[in-house]
Structures are given as C-alpha cells and as structure tokens.
C-alpha cells in the first residue's frame with residue numbers, strides 16, 4: 151500500500167500491522183526528521199566535491215555510519231526503558247549544485263527554493279548581501295554532514311571517521327559546532343535566555359499520545375516533512391526531506407537592552423518587568439506561555455504547550471510576538487499553519503560559548519554582542535511553502551496577521567518602520583502609545599538549502 155503522507159492519524163511506527171511500503175520508508179529514511187535526535191553536541195561539515203564520482207563514493211561510504219529513522223526510534227525507546235545510550239547521529243544533505251556535481255539531474259525536484267539555492271533567494275528573504283555572509287557560506291557547498299550526540303566524545307570520534315573517508319578531491323569548506331545551552335533547571339534554551347524547541351509538529355503516535363491537549367493539536371501529517379526521494383530506486387517507498395540551514399547570530403546585549411527599554415516604556419516595575427521580553431517572544435524565559443499566564447509559572451512544572459490564540463485578540467500575547475507570528479495557532483484544527491501546511495520540524499542547535507548565565511538578570515552590558523547564536527535547522531516538505539513562507543510572509547511582513555503588527559521582533563528582517571502598540575498590562579484591552587519596533591538583533595550569517603535523501607539513494611551511488 152503506498153505510504154499515505156496525508157493520513158489524518160499519527161504514524162504508529164511500531165505497529166505489527168504496518169504495511170510493507172511504510173516499513174521500507176522507515177528503514178530508508180534518515181533520522182532526526184520524524185523525531186528529534188539528541189544533538190547536544192554537533193559538528194556540521196560543509197563539503198565541496200572536486201570530482202563527481204569521488205563525491206558519490208564518499209557519500210556511499212558514509213552509509214555504514216548512518217542509521218535509519220526506525221533504528222533511531224528503537225534506540226529512543228530502549229533509552230527510555232533502560233537508559234542505554236544510542237549511536238551517534240550522522241545525517242547527509244545534498245544541495246542542488248551538489249547533485250549536479252555528482253552527475254544527477256535535478257529536474258525531478260519540485261521545490262523552487264531548493265533549486266535556486268539560498269544565495270539566490272536572498273531578496274525574497276531580505277537577507278544580507280552574500281558578500282556579507284561568513285566566507286565559507288559564500289562558497290559552493292555541495293553537501294552537509296551532520297554529526298550529533300549527547301556528549302562531545304562520540305561526535306569527535308565519528309567526525310574523525312567521516313574525515314578519514316573524505317577523498318583528496320573533496321574539501322571541507324567550513325564547519326559549524328553546535329553546543330546545547332541549558333538553564334539552571336536543565337531546560338534547553340537559546341542565547342537570549344528563553345526555553346526553546348518546545349513546540350513542534352508531532353508525527354508519531356507515541357509522541358502525540360504523550361502530549362494530548364484540548365486547545366492545540368500537536369499532530370501533523372507526514373506530508374509536512376516528507377517527500378518521495380525522486381532519485382531513489384523506489385520513490386514511492388524511499389523518502390527524503392528538505393533541510394534549511396541558517397546561521398543566525400544573536401546580539402544578546404542589544405536584545406536585553408531592547409527588553410529593558412520596552413519595560414521602561416510600558417512602565418513595568420519589579421517582577422512585572424519580564425513581561426516586556428515575554429511580549430517579544432510570546433513566552434517567559436522559563437517557557438511559560440504568555441497566552442496562559444501574565445507571570446512566569448513557578449518552577450517544577452512542565453513547559454506548557456496546550457494553547458491557541460482563538461480567544462486572545464492580543465491582550466495577553468501580542469500578535470507581534472515571535473511564537474505567534476511564526477505559528478498563529480488560530481484554531482485547533484483549521485488554522486493557517488494547518489490549512490497552508492506551514493509548520494516545519496525545527497531541529498536547530500545553539501552555537502558559541504559564553505561565561506555568563508544567559509537566563510539570569512545580569513546587566514545587559516555584560517552580555518555578548520556576537521559570536522553566539524542559533525544554527526537554525528528545520529525539515530520541510532516544501533522550503534518555499536514552509537520555511538520561506540514563515541520568514542517572508544509572516545516574520546518579515548509588518549502587516550501579518552493584521553495591519554501595523556510590525557516585524558517579528560526576534561527574526562524579522564527588513565526595515566522596521568512601523569510603530570507597535572502593546573497591551574498596557576497582561577490581559578488588558580487598553581493599549582500603550584505607539585512604540586518604535588525593537589531593533590533587529592539577529593543577523594543571518596549564511597546558510598544553504600539541502601535535500602536529505604533516503605538511505606536507499608545513498609546506497610545506490
């Protein structure tokens with residue numbers, strides 16, 4: 151039976167009743183797409199091939215270091231049962247020019263963003279000129295090898311094994327190191343100090359069952375992340391996913407100053423001051439959703455995700471907040487993010503070391519102005535309709551969801567010349583006077599689009 155990507159039910163990946171095509175899909179799909187792989191420590195190798203046949207041999211030689219989505223899910227289950235750790239994650243993505251270099255035709259790929267490459271999409275995304283990107287992103291990148299695990303040692307060992315396989319005709323044009331950042335309670339955070347990675351589209355039955363709610367349905371069909379791998383031996387059973395990689399540098403000091411300035415402008419005092427940052431992000435630093443609470447909930451509670459904005463015109467969570475622009479959740483089952491198929495699976499990791507504590511209230515002046523940020527990564531079935539749509543039509547669009555909303559305060563790019571009004575207090579329909587938008591504190595330093603092919607394709611090289 152052909153794999154039903156639009157199935158209205160989460161995939162019971164471990165069911166004995168699974169049909170042969172779906173089994174083949176799971177045995178040939180790369181991990182980290184349907185469910186996040188542990189990647190506290192990461193190495194991203196950006197590869198350039200000098201010779202196509204050598205490039206093909208190299209990619210095929212990586213297969214023994216890789217595992218399937220099914221193997222990954224079994225490892226996760228085993229870990230939950232016995233705490234036995236799994237094997238490192240090795241993922242492979244190929245860019246459009248990479249496929250051409252390998253000697254493959256790309257006519258069967260349908261995604262225009264992928265087929266253009268990120269450099270040529272810079273105007274669509276209001277990205278900086280390519281000449282301002284970090285040097286290695288200015289080069290032709292043919293493939294990416296992602297290596298990740300819970301600790302640095304297995305990543306270093308696997309990285310050595312990958313490098314040992316690299317032919318002389320190929321070179322590593324650049325490398326990114328991802329390092330998970332955690333707050334005092336051990337929750338994953340990003341560099342502005344906020345809990346990140348909490349809200350995700352879920353595809354698998356066990357994941358959905360663990361997070362059932364009444365306001366927000368976290369289930370999304372496989373069609374959000376999977377497409378037939380057009381170059382695999384059997385595209386109807388061999389699937390892949392488009393990966394967006396963007397290096398996003400965070401000026402933490404400037405963001406903290408913007409939070410302080412907004413708190414002053416709104417007249418917030420004492421323990422109400424964190425409301426300013428929450429209005430920009432949509433959650434307090436500890437992940438408490440502004441839609442549900444006007445103050446951070448006490449510690450020790452799981453980070454909530456069961457909410458929609460149906461009954462909140464913006465008096466609790468401003469419509470301009472990052473998480474509201476990036477996922478409007480305007481109804482439980484028929485919202486824009488669903489009807490337009492926008493939700494992507496975010497799998498990023500923070501980069502850059504710092505000696506301060508990102509989650510505390512130390513003065514803005516003690517915060518880094520650069521050198522730290524997010525290696526934003528997400529899996530899509532359509533880069534154009536998901537990542538690019540979110541960035542361009544929502545984050546960068548000052549009139550989404552309503553006229554005068556302003557840019558996404560965290561990731562919005564483009565001239566921020568709209569004045570924004572915020573609720574005077576949490577839940578109040580009285581609005582502040584018009585405020586300048588907060589300055590842009592996230593800078594895109596480079597990136598690329600890749601396709602993560604099926605293992606069947608890699609074996610066939």
Ligand code: HEM
Pocket residue numbers: 340341342344345346347348349350398399400431433472473474476477523524526537540541545560561592
């Ligand atoms: C959620 C920060 C880049 C899309 C979040 C959350 C934080 C955050 C703190 C809340 C945690 C959660 O709900 O999971 C950041 C920072 C970024 C960044 C600091 C850059 C440095 C991006 C980009 C996109 C994006 C580039 C897409 C174009 C989303 C989405 C959510 C989210 C879709 C989930 C919203 C929801 O479902 O409620 N981000 N983000 N983010 N972000 Fe970002």
